[in-house]
Amino acid sequence: MNRSPALLPLAGLAAALLLAGCAGVAPRAPDLEAGLDLKTYRDGDDLLTAGLGEAGLRSPAPPAFANPDAPTAQELRRRAVWTNWRGIADLAPGGGYGDVYGQLAPVPGREYHALARLPGRRQPHRVMVQLPDAFDAQARCVVVTASSGSRGIYGAIALAGAWGLPRGCAVAYTDKGAGTGYVDTADGRGFALDGQLAEAGEPVEFSVPRAAAAGGIAPIAVKHAHSGDNPEADWGRHVEQAAAVALQVLELAHPQAGPWTHDNTRVIAVGVSNGGGAVLRAAELPGDAFDAVVAVSPNVLAGDQGRALYDYGTDAALWMPCALNAAAYDGVVLARPGGAKSPAGATRCASLKAAGLVSADDTQAQAEAAREHLLAGGWTDAAVAAGVLSSNFDLWRAVNVTYASAYARTGPGDMPCGYSFAAMGADGVARAPTAAERAAWWSDASGIPPGSGVGLRDAMASGADPSLPGNACLRALWDDAGSAVRAGIEATRAAPPRAGLPVIVVHGADDGLVPEAFSGGAYARWSEAQGRPVSYWRVRNAQHFDAFLGLPVLGMRYLPMLPYGYRALDAAWAHVADGAPLPGDADIATTPRTFKEGALAPLARENLGVMP
Incomplete structure (x- = not known):
């Protein structure tokens, strides 16, 4: 790995924004904590697999730390990428990933990390922009995403990264005010941008004061629970801010193709689970930050419909x-x-x-x-x-x-x-x-x-x-x-998407964590009633956790959701880039895999049904 320790200064970012403002509409400058930390991943390391490649990601054993008490930044990043791939995608043999859908080829490029803060909020949210070496400056494609669940910054890599990076798109991520930078309140030390425990004075992704011990043991602080910000209320603004950071990065990395603005750069927002809810909240914001939105199994409270x-x-x-x-x-x-x-x-x-x-x-x-x-x-x-x-x-x-x-x-x-x-x-x-x-x-x-x-x-x-x-x-x-x-909870209630914004919502009919009747389906019905129709794909025999489908008792009952998310992204990109019609609603019939002679049949395209 060729590591660059450079921290791009805030002054440079401000200058880039001024240049961008000379033509087109420049995004508002986010309040960054320290600048952009830049590293380059080539020659045995990469953006999509952290150097693990397909075999490493498929391994059931996580990549080891040479010294478990003090892992290096490179080891922590590699482990985080492995953890988040394994937490979202079904990479088990026969599950179809890499054969029927998806790809795991390494993608070399640059990775930018920053801490951005919304006005008036106590804690920052972590932002990352991955810029592949094969970035297509002519296509001007940016994918913006938010982590699923309460995961850290790599929490959407199996959806947004796996679709966008191989296509030459820049991919911007936000942890949407959650993440895994836990704090032991016995000493209050937080985690730095490189995933290691921070030294005094170093910016951290989450900080809390020391706390009194209960029963002799100080509690552990978790950002989603203890930020003091109710981050779910700001999910949409986190996504919008990540999009603004992505345009800043492109202005710095490709100034000759600038200015990079919302007027001349196509931006698609995509997320799964809580990330899906986040991009739907971004869809309601005024302005032109997004050209299309794709939400997979979204957790969203739709107006006066559904249930929280x-x-x-x-x-x-x-x-x-x-x-x-x-x-x-x-x-x-x-x-x-x-x-x-x-x-x-x-x-x-x-x-x-x-x-x-x-x-x-x-x-x-x-x-x-x-x-x-x-x-x-x-x-x-x-x-x-x-x-x-x-x-x-x-x-x-x-x-x-x-x-x-x-x-x-x-x-x-x-x-x-x-x-x-x-x-x-x-x-x-x-x-x-x-x-x-x-x-x-x-x-x-x-x-x-x-x-x-x-x-x-x-x-x-x-x-x-x-x-x-x-x-x-x-x-x-x-x-x-x-x-x-x-x-x-009332502060998290969604509004309809802005008029004319292409939105595709995909939800599994059997989802047992975020039931589609309470969330994705309710959002689609409610948006239609508000005069803001969305394309709604209901997938039969599909639930919330692709990562569990390697278990035969689940693999023979359910289909993965990621293939439908990738297909929805294909459709959204074809619509905004080429003017292709946006697919309408669909109730997708599927066929679960069979279990014969002690083995689960490999996933085939026929199992997935006919996608729009």
Whole structure:
């Protein structure tokens, strides 16, 4: 790797903007924390695979650190790229990636990192621009994206990077105010742009003061939960600011082809999951920053339609463990290990009975009542069946805790319902993080604990159903219309896309984490009613997590979503670059893979159905 330690000064960026303002419409200069950190990746390293190549990305083992207590910046970047590819894409043998859809060829080029801050916000969001050596200055193509979930800056590389970089597009990323720069409040040290623990005075992607120890252990601060900014309310502006940084980078890197403005450069915004919600929020902003928007499995609260993630997430955390014991889900293998009903589900049914929420005495009848409760709230059986992943892995509680803290703008020591994050041993007891755990947070974490050695402390846990009191407390914050949590959620409500903006929304019909009836489908119906129609593609037999499809029990039931995201990007680019008609709505019929003689059949194009 040819590393350039140069930090491009803010004065140079300001000059570039002045030049851009001489012709066309220049974007407003973002408030950058220190400038642009530039590195070049060639000769065994690259933008798309971090030098791992196809074989390295497909390896189930992450790239190792020579010294786990003090990994190098190069090792951390490589590990972060591996982690985020593996967290989003199905790279398992037979999954179809690289054969049926997608490509993993290395892409050499330059990578720019910066910390940008929205006016009036406490914390910056991290921005990255990848500029391939094969950038096509004639096509003038920029792809802007936001990380999925609460991931770090590489959290959309498998969607936006994998589509844009091989086509010679610049790709701009934002972590949208979340990310994996966790902080141990025992000393308050944050992470620098290179993923290493920062030295005193060095810019960091997230900072909090030291905090008092609870039970002798200081809490871990997580940016999405503890930024104090309710970042979800600003997702669209984060995306818009990343687009502005991309044009600055192009002005610096290709001044001879300048000026680089919204008037003469095509910009497509794309995201998946929370990133999909972010680009839809960007779609509503005034101006001409974006020429088209593609949202895959978006988490978005559409006006007065659908349901907020926190609403259905807290509801599911209480009711879904019991409901999954209903007869309708007897064929859901993950809900029936060995074919038996879930003992934890039966315990939850008993808890609901004791709380007066179900009236039946029989455990099976209680499960049926819990299922009916979810269906009455708009869930489908297909979404509940896929929701077993979130239920069995306790993902609902993890998400709800993080979002409650973000909405209420609390710190790491005063989170709602007595929760906190801390390093955990195998015995579940909080302790100080090890040097190796802490060093790997930036590259390995998902942005929402538990994971990477950080666990969830539940001060309300008690009884035979220990998670119930805390889950009930989180639900009560939704039920209280005057709570700080409800106020934070209201600030995230979307507006329609601006008139004339091409928008494609793609959602899996079986999504069990962000059900399409509550989110993508609701947004499409609502936008149509507001006189701002979007193209809506509903994909049958598809859920939220492509990365889990290497498991035969899921691979034989569901299709990946990434192929449809890539196809939507193809269609959007053909529309804005060549004037091709934008595809209309589609209900895409698919055929799941078969399982024969102890093996799952490889994915074929025929499985994916006919794409628009």
